Amino acid sequence: MQKKTTKETVENIVWKACDTFRGSIDSSLYKDYILSMLFVKYLSDFAKEKIKELESKYSGDKLKRRLERMNYKISKDASFEYLLKNKEAPNIGEIINTALRKIEKDNPQKFDGIFNNIDFNDSNKFGETKTRNAILKHLLEDFSDSELDLSPSALQNNDVMGDAYEYLISNFASDAGKKGGEFFTPPEVSTLIAKIVSDRTGVKIYDPTCGSGSLLIKVNKEIGRENCTIYGQEKNSQTFALCRMNMYLHEIGDEAKIEWGDTIKEPKFTDKGELSKFDVVVANPPFSLDKWGEEIALNDKYNRFEFGVPPKSKGDLAFLLHMINSMKENGIIVVVMPISILSRGESEGLIRQRIIENNLIDTIIGLPSNLFYGTSIPTCLIILKNNKKNKDIFFIDGSFEYYKDKRQNKLREEDISKILTAYRKRKDILKYCRAVSLIIYITLL
Numbered sequence: 001m002q003k004k005t006t007k008e009t010v011e012n013i014v015w016k017a018c019d020t021f022r023g024s025i026d027s028s029l030y031k032d033y034i035l036s037m038l039f040v041k042y043l044s045d046f047a048k049e050k051i052k053e054l055e056s057k058y059s060g061d062k063l064k065r066r067l068e069r070m071n072y073k074i075s076k077d078a079s080f081e082y083l084l085k086n087k088e089a090p091n092i093g094e095i096i097n098t099a100l101r102k103i104e105k106d107n108p109q110k111f112d113g114i115f116n117n118i119d120f121n122d123s124n125k126f127g128e129t130k131t132r133n134a135i136l137k138h139l140l141e142d143f144s145d146s147e148l149d150l151s152p153s154a155l156q157n158n159d160v161m162g163d164a165y166e167y168l169i170s171n172f173a174s175d176a177g178k179k180g181g182e183f184f185t186p187p188e189v190s191t192l193i194a195k196i197v198s199d200r201t202g203v204k205i206y207d208p209t210c211g212s213g214s215l216l217i218k219v220n221k222e223i224g225r226e227n228c229t230i231y232g233q234e235k236n237s238q239t240f241a242l243c244r245m246n247m248y249l250h251e252i253g254d255e256a257k258i259e260w261g262d263t264i265k266e267p268k269f270t271d272k273g274e275l276s277k278f279d280v281v282v283a284n285p286p287f288s289l290d291k292w293g294e295e296i297a298l299n300d301k302y303n304r305f306e307f308g309v310p311p312k313s314k315g316d317l318a319f320l321l322h323m324i325n326s327m328k329e330n331g332i333i334v335v336v337m338p339i340s341i342l343s344r345g346e347s348e349g350l351i352r353q354r355i356i357e358n359n360l361i362d363t364i365i366g367l368p369s370n371l372f373y374g375t376s377i378p379t380c381l382i383i384l385k386n387n388k389k390n391k392d393i394f395f396i397d398g399s400f401e402y403y404k405d406k407r408q409n410k411l412r413e414e415d416i417s418k419i420l421t422a423y424r425k426r427k428d429i430l431k432y433c434r435a436v437s438l439i440i441y442i443t444l445l
Helices: 007-020 025-059 062-066 080-085 094-107 130-143 159-182 185-194 214-223 237-249 318-325 346-357 414-424 436-444
Strands: 204-205 228-233 255-261 278-283 327-336 361-366 377-384 390-397 433-437
Touching: 007 025, 007 130, 007 159, 007 237, 007 436, 025 062, 025 080, 025 094, 025 130, 025 159, 080 094, 080 130, 159 214, 159 255, 159 436, 185 214, 185 327, 185 377, 185 414, 204 214, 214 237, 214 278, 228 237, 237 255, 278 318, 318 327, 318 346, 318 377, 361 414, 390 414, 433 436
Parallel strands: 204 228, 204 278, 228 255, 278 327, 361 390
Antiparallel strands: 327 377, 361 377, 390 433
16 A cells, blocks of 8 residues: 655655755745755656556547646656756756746746746855755755655645645744745734634635735635635745745645735736725735835825825835725725834824724734744734724734744634634623724724
8 A cells, every 4th residue: 555645744854855955055045945846846746647647548649638738747857857867967956947947938827937036056055066066966865755755646635735835834934034924924823814704705815915825825725715716916026936836736826816026016906907806805914114115105096095105114004005995895804913003103193093984994903922933023913894884993902812932922722712702702801802982992093
């Protein structure tokens, strides 16, 4: 009986492969090489098994037609097996790069540009040729481990690759510290957000700062793949590539619509000159982003800044205003924000007041500090809805209930459950949650 490849097997082998880079290249850089090689191995093993299956059933023109209809194509000189055979080649870096470009060229609808920022022949990162070749040889050998069989029939279940990829991204984010927060939302926070919107069906879900896609994937899984379509935009080109790989490893790459670009300066999801509208908008935007694009706000062709223009050095409300203008008539927004956004003055105070006066804020959930990679600042979830019937804001203080891990604080299952119960019941609980009328809240501003 064939031994099945488990999530833990993938995680252990791939994480061990990182030893090849440790001490030579920063983890925030080598993650791209590790995850790209994992993706190539997955594509190669998948294609190899599918081709073998078709060859056992068909021949001649019929086989040729079936091969042409495959979900994607991996030619022999772009496969992991080919790279492994050439591990001793003096130009192995160039050979890997050529294979990546060929995968993109042979599958333009799926993988065009997915390896754009990956250069396995980069002397600035790998050093001189001898050192680079040794590193790449070890990397290929690590991924050739006989237990790392990623063909569909070998995987324990359909979630193995997606879950392992998420685990690896999480570990890279933890290692990268502040930089890690730029591409990954902690899974516990993603779970909480996903469960808040889980009652929506037949919906379009949008994340304007989607990072590696972990939040979108969690929401997609919670609502149900058949009940939603996901959209995301990411500014960082390397993170954008990770996100696309993540979607394919979770088997939703063909349906997910992920775009590359600056959401504030160049939103990609538009319809007839206006922002596209979504049923569910979720995000973990960069905290207090400097130089977010204030210069375009006064003449913004999408009229996103009618409530005011945030300061140049703090882009939190710029992202929130973009989300409000991307929300459908009966839509919902769940967004992570620094808790200081609730009290900052001047232009931010005016914007906040106008959002409240328009009865858009439904609930504010205080979160524990030190939940996010690279920052210990206190944060909150702000839930906004269009067409609210109630004239109050519900406050939940979840900041004191968490598990303290080595590096980060984490929300436990019971913490998430308590927050969700309070949110759904909307009943006052002493020192934990209460509803505050808009009239009272506005007078306190």
